[in-house]
Amino acid sequence: MRLSGRGIRCMRGGRDVFSGLDFETCAGEALAVVGTNGSGKTSLLRMIAGLLAPAAGSIALEGGDVELTLPEQAHYVAHRDALKPALSVIENLLFWQKFLGGDASDAKGCLATVGLDHAIHLPAAYLSAGQRRRLSIARLLTVRRPIWLLDEPTNALDRAGQSMFAALMIDHLARGGLIVAATHMPLGIITRELPIGSAS
Amino acid sequence: MRLSGRGIRCMRGGRDVFSGLDFETCAGEALAVVGTNGSGKTSLLRMIAGLLAPAAGSIALEGGDVELTLPEQAHYVAHRDALKPALSVIENLLFWQKFLGGDASDAKGCLATVGLDHAIHLPAAYLSAGQRRRLSIARLLTVRRPIWLLDEPTNALDRAGQSMFAALMIDHLARGGLIVAATHMPLGIITRELPIGSAS
Amino acid sequence: MTLLDLANPTRFLTLTSRLLPWLAGLTFVLLLIGLYQSAMAPDDYQQGATVKIMFIHVPNAWLSMFVWGVMSLAALGTLVWRHPLADVAAKAAAPIGACFTFLALATGSLWGRPMWGTYWEWDARLTSVLILFLMYLGLIALWRAVEDPSRAARAAAVLTLVGAINLPIIKFSVDWWNTLHQPASVLRLGGPTLDRAFLIPLLIMALAFSLLFLTLHLAAMRNEILRRRVRALQLKQASQLP
Amino acid sequence: MTALSLGPYAPFIVSSYLLVTVVVAILIAWITIDYRRQKQRLRELDAAGVVRRSGRSATEFK
Amino acid sequence: MTALAALVRRDVKIALRVGGGALIGVLFFLTVVVLMPFALGPDLALLTRLGPAILWLGALLASLLTLDRLFMADHEDGSLDLIVMGRVPLELACAAKALAHWLAAGLPLVIATPALGLLLNLDATSTSAIGLTLLVGTPALTFTGMIGAALAVTLHRGGLLLAVLVLPLSIPVLIFGVAASEAAIGGFSFGAPFTILCALSLISFVIGPFAAAASLRHGLD
Amino acid sequence: MTALAALVRRDVKIALRVGGGALIGVLFFLTVVVLMPFALGPDLALLTRLGPAILWLGALLASLLTLDRLFMADHEDGSLDLIVMGRVPLELACAAKALAHWLAAGLPLVIATPALGLLLNLDATSTSAIGLTLLVGTPALTFTGMIGAALAVTLHRGGLLLAVLVLPLSIPVLIFGVAASEAAIGGFSFGAPFTILCALSLISFVIGPFAAAASLRHGLD
Numbered sequence A, B: 001m002r003l004s005g006r007g008i009r010c011m012r013g014g015r016d017v018f019s020g021l022d023f024e025t026c027a028g029e030a031l032a033v034v035g036t037n038g039s040g041k042t043s044l045l046r047m048i049a050g051l052l053a054p055a056a057g058s059i060a061l062e063g064g065d066v067e068l069t070l071p072e073q074a075h076y077v078a079h080r081d082a083l084k085p086a087l088s089v090i091e092n093l094l095f096w097q098k099f100l101g102g103d104a105s106d107a108k109g110c111l112a113t114v115g116l117d118h119a120i121h122l123p124a125a126y127l128s129a130g131q132r133r134r135l136s137i138a139r140l141l142t143v144r145r146p147i148w149l150l151d152e153p154t155n156a157l158d159r160a161g162q163s164m165f166a167a168l169m170i171d172h173l174a175r176g177g178l179i180v181a182a183t184h185m186p187l188g189i190i191t192r193e194l195p196i197g198s199a200s
Numbered sequence C: 001m002t003l004l005d006l007a008n009p010t011r012f013l014t015l016t017s018r019l020l021p022w023l024a025g026l027t028f029v030l031l032l033i034g035l036y037q038s039a040m041a042p043d044d045y046q047q048g049a050t051v052k053i054m055f056i057h058v059p060n061a062w063l064s065m066f067v068w069g070v071m072s073l074a075a076l077g078t079l080v081w082r083h084p085l086a087d088v089a090a091k092a093a094a095p096i097g098a099c100f101t102f103l104a105l106a107t108g109s110l111w112g113r114p115m116w117g118t119y120w121e122w123d124a125r126l127t128s129v130l131i132l133f134l135m136y137l138g139l140i141a142l143w144r145a146v147e148d149p150s151r152a153a154r155a156a157a158v159l160t161l162v163g164a165i166n167l168p169i170i171k172f173s174v175d176w177w178n179t180l181h182q183p184a185s186v187l188r189l190g191g192p193t194l195d196r197a198f199l200i201p202l203l204i205m206a207l208a209f210s211l212l213f214l215t216l217h218l219a220a221m222r223n224e225i226l227r228r229r230v231r232a233l234q235l236k237q238a239s240q241l242p
Numbered sequence D: 001m002t003a004l005s006l007g008p009y010a011p012f013i014v015s016s017y018l019l020v021t022v023v024v025a026i027l028i029a030w031i032t033i034d035y036r037r038q039k040q041r042l043r044e045l046d047a048a049g050v051v052r053r054s055g056r057s058a059t060e061f062k
Numbered sequence E, F: 001m002t003a004l005a006a007l008v009r010r011d012v013k014i015a016l017r018v019g020g021g022a023l024i025g026v027l028f029f030l031t032v033v034v035l036m037p038f039a040l041g042p043d044l045a046l047l048t049r050l051g052p053a054i055l056w057l058g059a060l061l062a063s064l065l066t067l068d069r070l071f072m073a074d075h076e077d078g079s080l081d082l083i084v085m086g087r088v089p090l091e092l093a094c095a096a097k098a099l100a101h102w103l104a105a106g107l108p109l110v111i112a113t114p115a116l117g118l119l120l121n122l123d124a125t126s127t128s129a130i131g132l133t134l135l136v137g138t139p140a141l142t143f144t145g146m147i148g149a150a151l152a153v154t155l156h157r158g159g160l161l162l163a164v165l166v167l168p169l170s171i172p173v174l175i176f177g178v179a180a181s182e183a184a185i186g187g188f189s190f191g192a193p194f195t196i197l198c199a200l201s202l203i204s205f206v207i208g209p210f211a212a213a214a215s216l217r218h219g220l221d
């Protein structure tokens, strides 16, 4: 599996953010998109996720499931965590599992992995910032997509949470997964850096 | 100026989060509230800000302006950044300055300090995560309150942003300000740690 | 036992458990007397036998307003004194008040058909009572919609106090606008104008219904305190799980 | 006691009294059933070994 | 299939929890019907004549009041991104969301119609005729309204603008809904307007999801 | 003072930008008035008779449609926390927000009344009478409705529940607004209901902000 972009140009709100960006990454590898604030890291992730159209250039996936598009093989962990405050932790997770089609049995197992098993029936409105982030990670685990798109995933995680997540990423890479992460912090794993917008 | 809490007990959603917490901090000092996810750091900040009532115990400020309450002398930088997407950067900032009553002239200067001077007339909807955080910091500077309550303030800031913010905090402390910050990351300044919820 | 002791829910539970059987018995006896008296009351020269509806219509109508008054006091207790029992009293009273209001509306309609020739008319008295009923339902809905009881209590208290403005409107609507409904003949300045033959059974029935309310309210408050205890223990149980 | 003569509007009078009886009966029934249910729950929690903050058992009143 | 069912279930569950439960819908219509006499005057004959109009206006109101959050809530918390990225065709997902909206905001009205008919002094046949037209017509209100809801997300707009966009689309539904009900009450031919109403509903089932999905697909950023 | 003026200006600005500008309010009322003949049937005499009712229902609708976001939007983005912490008394801040809401959602209706009166075939005196009652009465709708909006924030609830809580409070305003307008049209005593309407508005100016501030102060967390 190989994800690559050629000559990508990003325009937002009528202004050029970056252009002529090339990148390439393979299964088992983590690509860390780094750059100053406003350099276009989030925009690049959204382009890979198919949520934003590049103004020029193209993004392609080779060696994935041919019946599925690139976004359908990816899962995106964004700042906004797609949780409904009125639903409980497990209801939130089970919904996304059913809707996105993950492995049905182990939602509770994933919650235990991220350390939320004691809060299963709590409404999501009651979660702290870090607990919400952990729930997003549990969703990432339940839906089991080969491509992980992570936008500052360790924000709000405590130190134990950060190393737990690093272990999960290493595990994912070892199974042939692929990670593209935008980050300002070291993620605790070996990554290849993709600097963008050198002169913002 | 001395901010202190005695025997604080925090209940949220009918569950005990922590109890019997004592703390004390003086002008010129930064208190870093540390603890695992869900240990109650944000809750403590909201109690100091007067947005959440402690279930027991009390929080008091000595040596501040006697005509003002504690929340009126504090500014709270939270996860949710109180920006209106429909207004431009400068409109957002000027509104808060007028409403909270800050020094009228230097809003633009503060924007320059945080590196947003090129985006003055951009709608806030167009800002990236780090740019929004910078705008929150600009507000913190414009309204000039002696007590800063910061909830993971360096989230989403790039490295240059983090050191810029550390310098701002040092400056604030040197002028006799007081900082209470909840954080998982080193803030880049000398802090006294207040660990809470040791066994979450 | 002072009022302050009553503030303790546990103390309250003991007291009600001792009091309730006596109250229930007294209510029952008074109801029987009242019913007998109203059965024996003569026919009205204008309204014929339908005047018998008065003996249940009027107590229910009075109680529908009285209960809101009780809830308003409880609301003050919640907002001003943050009294734990005030929340309980307000929540327990709402369904009972809604029932009384419904009965006032229903018996009024059943009386209106023979007297005015229609079950329903959009006049000031009738509609203001209907608004009262809707507000009772709104409050009940609010209590049911919010799991956290103390959060719901504060919101309901604000709404109850605002709704209390409706009470004088109901009471004086017959004086302010000319309506089909007749003006006050018992609770009025200058004393009652009702004939003694009707007044006495009416007052007994009113007393009996007030006692009924007291009994039901205390019992419902007891249930509510127990419900909160169950909730607290369940939360505790949930957090004890590994 | 002579039979009550309720005149031409007997159905209205009878049905209003009946209605009041029914509604009050429902109210009483609901409150008693609710009481039983709460006591039952408390007993279950007691059996599960959950105790109140004061250390007293769940069903205890005092 | 399970994906769509899960979406419907989630949206209904949220609507019931946030809106305060299934009874609130019924209570809302009760309030609207009680409100009308105050505005229109307490003339019972007039109220009876306007019965269908009042119920239809109530339906329009309920759908307008809740429609603007249909996609906006999912957009604000990021759910919409994940829904768009999912393997379920976006058109079907939109249809499922609209169905859930109707279950929470339209169906209660249909269920409450008999009780409301009593308040408006309508007889049994009229009530059942109105109930039938509402059952067939309210989905059309939701499925045309969802186009406006999708536009609101992509335009970052809300409030009255949405109502201005949606109301003209719902006028045909309103016309034929009221016409069919009045035909049934007045004893004219009920079939013709009712057939048109059914046709409108069917058309909206097709156009609504496609238009909404198209505007979401091109408008997100 | 400048703090409150800034709050009013900000809220109006946002309402106009998000709602699509000042004209949208007028356009909305136009749509409602155009819609009514479709619901009620095109009988012009009836429409004229119902003129005040239609305009008042439009006003109620506009305030309901936009009220639920009055405090909710500020709560969701954290602005409300800062407003509560500010040095401006919360009651005044609430009143300022309500004023801004009225400027954006109520005033356009008053301004559009002459044009709408033409559409409904009302003569000049009737139109000006209705305009006057709307000018006096619509603030009362906003200021009673804000109580519900504040409750929505503290309860984390919205949708139809809010409408159910707010509507009973606005019934008196509706009654006297329509009564005063009809009195002016029919040539009865306009003074009495109009005085009551004014009184209701004044009461709501006091009760609304205090109730809203109380519920916000006790309910945030």
Ligand code: HEM
Binding pocket: C054, C057, C058, C061, C062, C104, C105, C106, C107, C108, C109, C111, C112, C113, C115, C116, C125, C126, C129, C130, C170, C171, C181, C182, C183, C184, C185, C186, C187, C194
């Ligand atoms: C649905 C219809 C009706 C409603 C909602 C209603 C409501 C009320 C209320 C709220 C009161 C208490 C007022 C106060 O304390 O001043 C009352 C009292 C009373 N109502 Fe009705 N009523 C209705 C129909 C009727 C009818 C049809 C009659 C008889 C023709 C009637 C006769 C009375 C009488 C005699 C009183 C006692 C007034 C007094 O002595 O103070 N009501 N009603």
Ligand SMILES: Nc1ncnc2c1ncn2[C@@H]1O[C@H](COP(=O)(O)OP(=O)(O)OP(=O)(O)O)[C@@H](O)[C@H]1O
Binding pocket: A125, A126, A127, A128, A129, A130, A131, A156, A158, B012, B013, B014, B017, B035, B036, B037, B038, B039, B040, B041, B042, B043, B044, B182, F221
């Ligand atoms: N609105 C709420 N209602 C009820 N419970 C809440 C609420 N917010 C937080 N909690 C609970 O209170 C506890 C403390 O939350 P808080 O947000 O203070 O944690 P925190 O220390 O800031 O955590 P984090 O590091 O994840 O930000 C958590 O267990 C959480 O589940």
Ligand SMILES: Nc1ncnc2c1ncn2[C@@H]1O[C@H](COP(=O)(O)OP(=O)(O)OP(=O)(O)O)[C@@H](O)[C@H]1O
Binding pocket: A012, A013, A014, A017, A035, A036, A037, A038, A039, A040, A041, A042, A043, A044, A182, B125, B126, B127, B128, B129, B130, B131, B156, B158, E221
């Ligand atoms: N919705 C939008 N509309 C228009 N412009 C936008 C939008 N979102 C972001 N931008 C602009 O695009 C640029 C890149 O934004 P992006 O969010 O990709 O930055 P980023 O690298 O993720 O920054 P950060 O480190 O702060 O998260 C920024 O300059 C921003 O102003």
Ligand SMILES: [Mg+2]
Binding pocket: A041, A042, A043, A151, A182, B128, B129, B130
């Ligand atoms: Mg970013």
Ligand SMILES: [Mg+2]
Binding pocket: A128, A129, A130, B041, B042, B043, B151, B182
């Ligand atoms: Mg926190």
